[in-house]
Amino acid sequence: MPKKIVDLRFQATIYRIWMMRHVDVPEEICRKLQKQAGTKRHIPVVAIVNGRSVRTTMVPAGGGRYRIPLNTTLRKAAHVDVGDLVGVELRLDPDSREIQLPPELRAVLKDHPNAWRAYEALPPGHRRQLLLYYTRAKSPYAQERAARFVVDHLIERALLQPKRTKRSKRAKN
8 A cells, every 4th residue: 555645834944054045844744754664764755846846855963953054056946045934845756766787887896806896886976966967967078978987986985995804893882
C-alpha cells in the first residue's frame, strides 16, 4: 500500500547564512514529515514557495530544528529574497534523486581503479554533484574535459583519504 503524501503549509521569513538563503520549518511540520519519511535526518521534499516549486531537502539546523534552502532560481522566479515573508508548502518527495552513471564516464572510471573506488565511496550528494557537472557538458570536447576533472578529483580525494589499518579499526572498537 503506497504511503499517504503529506501536504503542509506555513509562512516563514527568508534569512541568509553565508551565501545561501533558508527558511525555518515549524516543529510540528518537521515531526509529521519525519514520521512520514521514516527518518530524522535529511528529508527530501518538494517545496512550493509563492507558487514556484523546487525539489530540495529539509536539513537539520541544530536543537531539533530544521530548515530548507532556497536556491537562486526559485527565489528569482518567486521574486523574493532575504527578509521577505513567503508562503511555503512542503510535500514529502518519494521519488529517487539518484542520477545514473553515464556509460562513457563509467568506462573512463573503470580505467582508473583508484578513481572508481573513490567514486563508489562517495556520499550520495557528492556523487550527484559530480554527475551533474559531467552531464551538463554538451560537446564531446567538454565531456572529455569534464571526465578528466571528475577522475582527477576522485584520485585526489583517494590520495587525501587517511588509510585505515587493522590497528586503527581495532582502536575504534
